[in-house]
Amino acid sequence: MTDLPSIVKSWIGTAVVVVERTVTVEKESWLGFCAAIQDGNPLYWDESFAQSHTERTIAPFAMLPSWGSTHPWYPGKQSDGIRAMELHFMLKEALSYPNGIVTSVEMAYHEPVRAGDSVRVEQILRSVSDERATRLGPGRDWTIEVVYRRQDHVLLGLETMSFLGYRRN
Template sequence: MSAAPELPPAVQAMIGTPMYEERTEFPIEIGYVYNTCAAVQNANPIFWDEAAAREITGGPIAPPTMLSVWFRPHHWAPGAAGERTALQVHFDLKRLLDLPEAVVASNEAVFGEPVRPGDRLTTRQIVRSVGPLKRTKLGTGRFWTIDVETTNQHGEWVGTEIYTLLGYRRPDQ
């Protein structure tokens, strides 16, 4: 395979630039925590018992693994226009690089301050890297890494999700 073509200027400008800063559409709700814990049969008392939560974590918290839940947009919301997608910068990369297919190659999460009921969270997406063209079993494409950084209403870091994705074009496309 020949040397990978340069990245389009629009993609180069995205790397390292915080984009799509969003605030949660509603304060963190304990009902979502209960529903999530019930769905996966998570009986950890810090999510169910206020006294245990107060003793262990200083009060009720959401499971850290729910971090991305708070930013999954509803398919409809009053006043919202157009398609609403999570991880919008990923879809931007697919379009700009003309790579119509994609898979998540890896996902890692690092947690900071706990998320508590009533918190209002803010997230931003940062493209950390876009690799050269590469031929894989799925097709020809590129790997890219996106950080989704989240803070609470006090500006405290609550976590970062790190996604490595492969955008590609199938051989028959």
């Protein structure tokens, strides 16, 4: 990591992006996702079934990162807003890679998210590799850890994501 810009070096080990609240979790939003993946789990759909397990219906865990992403437009919008993995996009820009893909994800699920909740997101940069040749073009690998908490600081999930940023050959 000797050839990294100083700004990127200063980010390693720190919570570069902290999102206090973006959207309020809503059932119809997560049911759209369930429809997309054809997931009929009654914990997401059926209030009477959910009552004996989770008190109320819950959102699919796979959507946990989604609740930290702002709307793509809102009144008075001045910038791109906070994207679902804002630190990843900041790294792409700082390292001049137009493209980036997720290569691996590890997620530990804790308390589920329910309608009315909001999610606090903390994105911590763990590592950035030297540049290497990849199938897609020259690029670097980086790893980001994410801590998800509810508005009352209850732990919702812990995520480790690995990315490849690259530019076309």
